[in-house]
Amino acid sequence: MTERDAETQRRSGAGGARxxxxxxxxxxxxxxxxxxxxxxxxxxVSADSRDRILSAAAELGWSPNxxxxxxxxxxxxAIGLVIAREPDIxxxxxxxxxxxxxxxxxxxxxxxxxxxxxxxxxxxEADTYRSLALDKRIDGVILxxxxxxxxxxxxxxxxxxxxxxxxxxxxxxPFPAVSIxxxxxxxxxxxxxxxxxxxxxxxxxxxxxMLHAARRRRAFERAADAHGITARTVETDFSATEGAAATRHxxxxxxxxxxxxxxxxxxxxxxxxxxxxxxxLSVPRDLSITGFDNTDLxxxxxxxxxxxxxxxxxxxxxxxRVLLATIASEPVDNTDLPPARLVTRxxxxxxxxxxxxxxxxxxxxxx
Amino acid sequence: MTERDAETQRRSGAGGARxxxxxxxxxxxxxxxxxxxxxxxxxxVSADSRDRILSAAAELGWSPNxxxxxxxxxxxxAIGLVIAREPDIxxxxxxxxxxxxxxxxxxxxxxxxxxxxxxxxxxxEADTYRSLALDKRIDGVILxxxxxxxxxxxxxxxxxxxxxxxxxxxxxxPFPAVSIxxxxxxxxxxxxxxxxxxxxxxxxxxxxxMLHAARRRRAFERAADAHGITARTVETDFSATEGAAATRHxxxxxxxxxxxxxxxxxxxxxxxxxxxxxxxLSVPRDLSITGFDNTDLxxxxxxxxxxxxxxxxxxxxxxxRVLLATIASEPVDNTDLPPARLVTRxxxxxxxxxxxxxxxxxxxxxx
DNA sequence: CTGAAAGCGCTTACAG
DNA sequence: CTGAAAGCGCTTACAG
Numbered sequence: 001m002t003e004r005d006a007e008t009q010r011r012s013g014a015g016g017a018r019x020x021x022x023x024x025x026x027x028x029x030x031x032x033x034x035x036x037x038x039x040x041x042x043x044x045v046s047a048d049s050r051d052r053i054l055s056a057a058a059e060l061g062w063s064p065n066x067x068x069x070x071x072x073x074x075x076x077x078a079i080g081l082v083i084a085r086e087p088d089i090x091x092x093x094x095x096x097x098x099x100x101x102x103x104x105x106x107x108x109x110x111x112x113x114x115x116x117x118x119x120x121x122x123x124x125e126a127d128t129y130r131s132l133a134l135d136k137r138i139d140g141v142i143l144x145x146x147x148x149x150x151x152x153x154x155x156x157x158x159x160x161x162x163x164x165x166x167x168x169x170x171x172x173x174p175f176p177a178v179s180i181x182x183x184x185x186x187x188x189x190x191x192x193x194x195x196x197x198x199x200x201x202x203x204x205x206x207x208x209x210m211l212h213a214a215r216r217r218r219a220f221e222r223a224a225d226a227h228g229i230t231a232r233t234v235e236t237d238f239s240a241t242e243g244a245a246a247t248r249h250x251x252x253x254x255x256x257x258x259x260x261x262x263x264x265x266x267x268x269x270x271x272x273x274x275x276x277x278x279x280x281l282s283v284p285r286d287l288s289i290t291g292f293d294n295t296d297l298x299x300x301x302x303x304x305x306x307x308x309x310x311x312x313x314x315x316x317x318x319x320x321r322v323l324l325a326t327i328a329s330e331p332v333d334n335t336d337l338p339p340a341r342l343v344t345r346x347x348x349x350x351x352x353x354x355x356x357x358x359x360x361x362x363x364x365x366x367x
Numbered sequence: 368m369t370e371r372d373a374e375t376q377r378r379s380g381a382g383g384a385r386x387x388x389x390x391x392x393x394x395x396x397x398x399x400x401x402x403x404x405x406x407x408x409x410x411x412v413s414a415d416s417r418d419r420i421l422s423a424a425a426e427l428g429w430s431p432n433x434x435x436x437x438x439x440x441x442x443x444x445a446i447g448l449v450i451a452r453e454p455d456i457x458x459x460x461x462x463x464x465x466x467x468x469x470x471x472x473x474x475x476x477x478x479x480x481x482x483x484x485x486x487x488x489x490x491x492e493a494d495t496y497r498s499l500a501l502d503k504r505i506d507g508v509i510l511x512x513x514x515x516x517x518x519x520x521x522x523x524x525x526x527x528x529x530x531x532x533x534x535x536x537x538x539x540x541p542f543p544a545v546s547i548x549x550x551x552x553x554x555x556x557x558x559x560x561x562x563x564x565x566x567x568x569x570x571x572x573x574x575x576x577m578l579h580a581a582r583r584r585r586a587f588e589r590a591a592d593a594h595g596i597t598a599r600t601v602e603t604d605f606s607a608t609e610g611a612a613a614t615r616h617x618x619x620x621x622x623x624x625x626x627x628x629x630x631x632x633x634x635x636x637x638x639x640x641x642x643x644x645x646x647x648l649s650v651p652r653d654l655s656i657t658g659f660d661n662t663d664l665x666x667x668x669x670x671x672x673x674x675x676x677x678x679x680x681x682x683x684x685x686x687x688r689v690l691l692a693t694i695a696s697e698p699v700d701n702t703d704l705p706p707a708r709l710v711t712r713x714x715x716x717x718x719x720x721x722x723x724x725x726x727x728x729x730x731x732x733x734x
Numbered sequence: 735c736t737g738a739a740a741g742c743g744c745t746t747a748c749a750g
Numbered sequence: 751c752t753g754a755a756a757g758c759g760c761t762t763a764c765a766g
Binding site: 063064065066067068070071076077078087088090091092094096097098100101104108111113114115116117118119128131132134135136137239240241243244267270271273274275277278295296297300301302304313 | 430431432433434435437438443444445454455457458459461463464465467468471475478480481482483484485486495498499501502503504606607608610611634637638640641642644645662663664667668669671680
């Protein structure tokens with residue numbers, strides 16, 4: 001017993017070679033093949049052998065060498081996430097860290113790893129997917145920030161990778177989609193503002209090439225239309241800088257200055273808040289603003305920010321789960337998360353009685 | 368030629384099996400071993416053979432299978448990053464995405480991958496390092512957020528992993544350190560404030576268990592001491608929530624209310640700004656505040672935030688480079704990055720003539 | 735300079 | 751239920 005303990009310790013130390021299934025087989029007095037069967041609890045191993053094998057493995061402190069396992073099973077036991085946004089934009093947006101934390105909760109339990117690549121948008125992106133696949137480092141990917149006519153859908157297929165998309169692509173896709181109904185959040189935002197008396201609302205949107213930005217924009221315009229109110233949209237790249245510029249643009253147009261601005265993410269809303277304040281406007285007295293994603297800081301600015309909340313971590317966890325199921329060839333369906341919901345805070349309030357030098361709000365223009 | 372093209376295409380398609388060095392050897396008319404030598408440009412291959420092998424490989428579209436390479440070389444060709452902070456804190460802090468982008472620039476060119484794990488602080492952390500090492504998924508790790516008496520130093524050694532630390536541990540460490548002199552930034556901040564007439568400055572610090580937080584705090588206290596001014600420190604967990612609470616605490620103490628607050632990161636400074644504004648104070652007229660890390664949002668809040676800038680992406684790139692050199696058994700030295708520097712913006716200004724109901728500022732208390 | 739062989743640590747038919 | 755063997759795609763001594 002003492003001898004065995006010493007053996008165990010020697011083997012698990014940094015210096016000693018790690019035990020392999022050959023060592024386990026020797027100790028258990030069986031063949032390597034049987035050890036493999038027992039360890040992967042496949043049928044066809046007698047209870048007696050299984051016990052001997054398992055305790056031998058435990059005693060030696062054996063753990064599988066993923067490299068060997070990968071080579072023989074042709075599986076990486078890892079999934080990839082390629083983030084293709086400008087560094088400052090992803091840095092300013094808490095989405096990815098939160099999302100990855102969610103992904104991780106699912107992976108760690110399943111013995112899978114997350115391989116992360118961040119690239120600047122463009123050609124480099126395709127090469128990154130390609131080399132991840134060619135190097136056989138991953139079994140599948142989570143496709144985020146879906147774009148119009150996203151060429152990644154075809155690429156991933158060619159590369160023989162599994163995938164799950166965040167939201168539905170606008171083209172045929174062989175991959176399951178995990179979606180959140182963020183349109184509901186946008187609609188609720190517009191409804192909320194209209195209820196507060198706003199009749200001229202602007203939207204600071206993300207790039208129209210990104211599907212979710214375009215979707216939010218459409219939802220915004222539909223909702224505004226349904227209420228028969230004036231709506232304008234300014235497109236940005238999601239950065240605080242462009243959010244600020246868009247706000248300056250909107251507020252500068254004194255003739256048609258909106259009384260409320262709906263931003264497509266929180267960082268832009270923070271920047272917009274600052275622009276408004278700098279221009280001498282009081283938020284929400286003169287201008288109401290809303291964000292999207294309900295980031296941590298939303299409740300820590302002044303005035304606190306009304307924002308649309310989505311459970312980003314859950315999204316990550318479910319996307320990972322669906323992807324793993326796909327890789328395991330289990331049947332999976334598209335899954336929908338609970339819709340995004342509006343969290344109202346101080347940054348939205350009643351529309352100003354007479355919004356500065358703005359002409360009287362239109363009462364009904366169409367439908 | 369046409370036939371060969373067809374062959375090439377068949378092989379590179381998703382359906383066909385990928386070419387292996389055996390295929391390359393056959394086409395080049397040499398042995399597998401020689402192919403391996405040529406492909407890894409080792410000496411001892413005739414120019415003629417090398418050419419034939421290389422063009423055969425190119426023709427077949429061969430690329431190395433990392434799994435096989437890993438198994439035989441006992442290298443993962445990947446490094447790990449384990450982030451052990453509460454999800455909301457890492458999400459609010461742009462440090463990690465920026466850092467990882469920097470790491471990535473170095474890795475992609477070197478054919479290395481980044482394996483990311485995010486864990487909630489605690490026991491889970493050690494297990495994560497352990498399984499990453501036991502699964503042989505990585506060759507080394509970048510140790511961030513060094514703690515006092517950091518048990519990871521010993522753990523990583525036991526696990527046989529290479530490592531690089533961000534900053535110098537407070538214990539003996541066999542690993543190279545890549546450091547940034549953030550004390551310089553703190554000192555510059557205090558100097559700046561003192562120059563503006565502030566005599567009562569508070570510091571909202573990160574957790575003292577984290578070495579860089581403690582180091583910034585010491586630098587703050589040293590600088591305050593050097594100027595002979597009143598200095599207080601409140602410790603937090605780096606979150607906006609605790610940053611706000613600390614600010615409330617500091618401002619609530621009307622008798623000794625500081626005229627300036629130095630925050631140990633930007634998110635806390637943003638939260639502190641909001642608390643001050645909510646309390647009816649004008650920043651910077653009544654209160655000056657400064658942040659740390661000069662995040663994107665710093666110039667997009669109102670008033671814009673004076674903050675300490677460090678080149679986080681460069682830090683990531685250099686840390687990765689040093690780690691790869693270590694893994695390759697190349698000699699490496701500790702490296703120091705350019706010191707952090709203060710970026711002054713609107714949030715700092717002259718100390719108020721008479722800081723509310725505060726007693727007259729002490730003129731000289733000691734040295 | 736080159737070939738034939740063994741080995742990395744697993745998994746998986748194939749026989750019994 | 752179990753063993754012996756081949757194979758995953760590389761690398762690396764060992765002979766010539």
